[in-house]
Amino acid sequence: MSNLDRSPDVVTCGGRTDTPGEPVLDLLRGKEVTLGASTKVRRLLPTLGRRLVGAWCFIDHYGPDDITGQPGMQVPPHPHIGLQTVSWLLAGSVHHRDSLSSEFTIHPGQLALMTSGRAIAHSEQSPASHPGELHGAQLWVALPDAARHMAPAFEHHADLPVLTDRGLRATVLLGELAGAASPGSVHTPLVGVDLALDAGADVRLPLEPDFEYAVLAPSGVGTVVAGDPGIGSGSGGSGSGGGVAVAGAEVADVPVGVGELLYLGTGRTELRVRAEDTTRLLLLGGEPFDEQLVMWWNFVARSGAEITEAREDWMAGRRFGTVVLGEPQPAPAMPPTPLIPRGRAR
Ligand code: MN
Numbered sequence: 048m049s050n051l052d053r054s055p056d057v058v059t060c061g062g063r064t065d066t067p068g069e070p071v072l073d074l075l076r077g078k079e080v081t082l083g084a085s086t087k088v089r090r091l092l093p094t095l096g097r098r099l100v101g102a103w104c105f106i107d108h109y110g111p112d113d114i115t116g117q118p119g120m121q122v123p124p125h126p127h128i129g130l131q132t133v134s135w136l137l138a139g140s141v142h143h144r145d146s147l148s149s150e151f152t153i154h155p156g157q158l159a160l161m162t163s164g165r166a167i168a169h170s171e172q173s174p175a176s177h178p179g180e181l182h183g184a185q186l187w188v189a190l191p192d193a194a195r196h197m198a199p200a201f202e203h204h205a206d207l208p209v210l211t212d213r214g215l216r217a218t219v220l221l222g223e224l225a226g227a228a229s230p231g232s233v234h235t236p237l238v239g240v241d242l243a244l245d246a247g248a249d250v251r252l253p254l255e256p257d258f259e260y261a262v263l264a265p266s267g268v269g270t271v272v273a274g275d276p277g278i279g280s281g282s283g284g285s286g287s288g289g290g291v292a293v294a295g296a297e298v299a300d301v302p303v304g305v306g307e308l309l310y311l312g313t314g315r316t317e318l319r320v321r322a323e324d325t326t327r328l329l330l331l332g333g334e335p336f337d338e339q340l341v342m343w344w345n346f347v348a349r350s351g352a353e354i355t356e357a358r359e360d361w362m363a364g365r366r367f368g369t370v371v372l373g374e375p376q377p378a379p380a381m382p383p384t385p386l387i388p389r390g391r392a393r
Contacts, residue, residue, distance in 0.1 A: 049125040049171075050105075050345050052080060052245065053379050057386050058342040060347035061189075066174075066259055066335040071312035072273055073097070079306075080107070086120075086186075089307040090261045091263050093342070100237045100261040100310065101333015104130070104189045104347060108265055108305075111138060119173025119181055125372035126361045127163035129195045129340075129347035132237065133231075134159035134171070135220060135312050137265055137327060139181035144171035146368030149201040153334040158204040158220050160231045164190070166360070167199035168367040168375070184265060184329060188221075189340055190346050194234040203231050214248030214322075217241065222333075225253050237333030244269065244322035253319045254329065260311040260318070260332035262303050267326025271309055272319040280350035303328070316343070341386050342377060351386025 077091035092098065092106040114120075120141055130275060134141065136155045143151050144158055146168040153159045173181065190197075198210035208218040219229045222238030229239075238258070244250070244267070248333070253259060300321070303309045310329060311318070320328065340347055343354045358378045360366040369375075 049122050050369045051374060052082070053227040054382075055344045057382055057384070058092065058098055059340065059355070060341040060342070063337060063338050064351050065098075067312040069312055069314045072271070072311065073310040074303070075308045075310060077108070077306050077308060086112070089306045090272060091306075094308070096259075097308070097310055099189070099336050100259055100331050101237045102103050102189045102191070102333045103186060103237065103239070104342060105130055105185070105187035106263065106331070107185045107307070108263065109185070110180070111266070112181050113179055113224070114139070114173060114177065114181050115179035116259070119177055120171055120173040121173070123373045124168050124170045125345055126166065126168045126357065126367045127161070127345045127378040128353075128357050129190050130163050130165055131190065132159075132161045132163070133186040133220060134183065135186065135190060135241065135329075136183040139178050139183065140174055140175045141183070142172045144168060144203075144370050144372060145201055146279060146370055147199060147201055148371070150371075151203045153203070156207070156218065158207055158229065158231055160202040160204065160221070162197070162200040162202075162232065163192070164195065164197035164199045165367045166357075166368070168370050170370050170373050182265065186331070187347070188237065189336060191235050191336075192338055194348070195347075196336045198223070199356045200232070200303060202231060206230075212250050214245035214303065215250045216243040217252070218243075235334060235336065240318065240330045242269070242328040242330060244320065244326045246322065246324045249321045250319070252320065254315045254332070256314050257334060258317065258332040259313045259335055260330065262309045262311065262320075263307065263329050263331075264303045264305055265327045265329060266305065267322060267324055268302050268304045269326045269328045270302050270321040270323070271311070272300050272321060343382075343386060355381065
């Protein structure tokens with residue numbers, strides 16, 4: 048999906064000083080963003096409270112929407128640099144076209160992974176004949192310097208590893224969980240897992256202590272159980288701020304509902320999750336991203352000059368190639384202030 052915001056914020060982030068060296072529990076509320084005429088999405092990253100979780104740098108959760116008799120998703124051709132897009136559906140279908148001539152219809156349970164490298168353009172549309180419900184997440188992964196100038200690529204993986212436990216069906220989108228590895232290409236150590244929990248599920252997942260993690264709930268309410276062995280003491284509040292910090296070792300359970308992101312910090316070897324009712328969660332994590340980033344619109348770069356150049360190339364029809372159908376989406380105006388990577392300063 049494109050960042051359809053017509054006056055997108057400049058986001059600067061990266062480096063480890065914003066990453067706590069211990070487990071925390073920061074419950075961060077996302078913001079509702081209206082894209083296009085009427086589509087509302089919940090933007091869970093970046094927010095005022097956090098800009099990165101590992102290399103994960105953008106999370107939009109949309110739906111479930113009833114698009115019966117409506118066009119549904121209609122995202123015109125738009126450009127990307129410096130990132131991977133991860134398209135994940137819980138319901139419905141989306142037709143992807145890009146400037147490499149890739150063309151796929153994506154269904155729930157399948158991974159669409161587009162690596163922009165130096166430049167790509169793509170469009171996403173609900174097919175003319177589509178299911179009534181549309182529900183999914185659009186995620187971006189920042190590419191490290193060593194990979195961000197590579198040739199663009201598109202991968203469609205219909206067969207992802209699934210782990211099952213009592214009341215749990217865990218699909219590994221990217222990276223590896225408990226020995227089950229996604230075939231999707233990654234360029235920094237990271238993980239993304241969809242957790243489908245039955246009512247009454249109470250499960251434990253192994254984590255990498257060097258990774259930072261966050262959990263969001265596309266549907267239902269998942270409860271992250273703190274204070275357990277392996278999960279740290281729940282000494283929240285030392286992290287990013289801006290959210291509802293849950294502090295103190297006695298604090299037991301943290302419910303994570305739709306529209307919230309629970310940032311978990313680092314130093315965990317295990318995560319215990321419960322669900323009273325049927326719930327879907329996404330667990331995202333990765334090695335804290337070392338490099339400083341400048342993000343604007345659909346671009347992830349290292350300087351304002353790179354963003355300006357990418358914008359000019361897109362508007363002039365250079366570099367990004369063309370997508371078969373649709374009018375290219377014009378870039379918004381650049382903000383008046385120069386885009387400078389400024390570390391983690393808010
Ligand atoms: Mn896009």
